Amino acid sequence: MPEAALKTPARKTRPKYLSLQALLFEIRLPVPGWVSILHRASGALLFVALLWLLWMLDRSLSSEAAFNQIKHYAGLAPVKLSLLVLVWAYCHHFCAGIRYLFLDLDKGVDKATSRLTSWIVLAASLALTAFFGWKLW
Amino acid sequence: MVNRVITGAHYGLRDWLAQRITAVIMAVFSVIVVFVLLTAKSITYGVWRDLFAQGWMRVATLLFMVSLAWHAWVGVRDILMDYVQPAGLRLSLQVGTLLVIAGYVGWTIQILWR
Numbered sequence: 001m002p003e004a005a006l007k008t009p010a011r012k013t014r015p016k017y018l019s020l021q022a023l024l025f026e027i028r029l030p031v032p033g034w035v036s037i038l039h040r041a042s043g044a045l046l047f048v049a050l051l052w053l054l055w056m057l058d059r060s061l062s063s064e065a066a067f068n069q070i071k072h073y074a075g076l077a078p079v080k081l082s083l084l085v086l087v088w089a090y091c092h093h094f095c096a097g098i099r100y101l102f103l104d105l106d107k108g109v110d111k112a113t114s115r116l117t118s119w120i121v122l123a124a125s126l127a128l129t130a131f132f133g134w135k136l137w
Numbered sequence: 138m139v140n141r142v143i144t145g146a147h148y149g150l151r152d153w154l155a156q157r158i159t160a161v162i163m164a165v166f167s168v169i170v171v172f173v174l175l176t177a178k179s180i181t182y183g184v185w186r187d188l189f190a191q192g193w194m195r196v197a198t199l200l201f202m203v204s205l206a207w208h209a210w211v212g213v214r215d216i217l218m219d220y221v222q223p224a225g226l227r228l229s230l231q232v233g234t235l236l237v238i239a240g241y242v243g244w245t246i247q248i249l250w251r
Contacts, residue, residue: 044216047209050241058248060182061189067182094167104157131196135175 031118039096042089049086080137087132092125147213159204166201195249202245206238 065113074078078087099121102108109119177184188194213234221227 025235040212040216043209043212047213051237054241054244058244060185061248061251064182090167094164094187097164100245101157101160 002008030115031122034098034113035099035121038092039100042093042096043054045089046086046093049089053086075137079134084129084133084134087136088125088129091132092121095125095128152211155207155233159208161206162204163201166197166204170195181223197244202242206242210234210238 013033056070059066061067074083099108099117102117103114108114173188174180186248189198214231217227217230217234
């Protein structure tokens, strides 16, 4: 090891924007970034949850008694809440996906429009979730 | 062999395009199913069973599931490529994902044509 490297004191000061405080409170993801990561997260969640959804579809189509059991099961608070999360995940993945199809066609790629459409996606998926939640129960 | 180039600028195009096409297929199916369910007065077992007894609905649902399988494969593989760096672990997870997807499709066929 070169002599100079040994004599150089260890740097104590961290770069400002990599401090924990900066990561938690100062560096913020812009809205299109939130839409993007939620698109990924909702997709992964739906992929895993499909096992549960297929199980419910299977039961609900097997007999009238099983259908009524599933209907009762879907009414239980934790199940209802989980289903509502999945409804949101589907709506978000759907709305954000449509936005990406337009982005692929070079529509709405400028900063102002892409931020506006990101807000629309977030609002529309929440509104749709509320609507389906109200319709289902 | 010109068509056997496995690297270069366009080798991801097929997956990219497939993901978009399957997305549109699933979106159309979703809108139709939501419309059918919203226009039904109340969803009893009879209504539910009759819906899935129709040939078009069975085929459409299978088409949806096959689209989902391809779409999810591209998506989950992207996630694994981004976050899982060790090759062995990534390959295992990718194989596991393929098995799960195959299981989903098989189960769907079993549910639809029992």
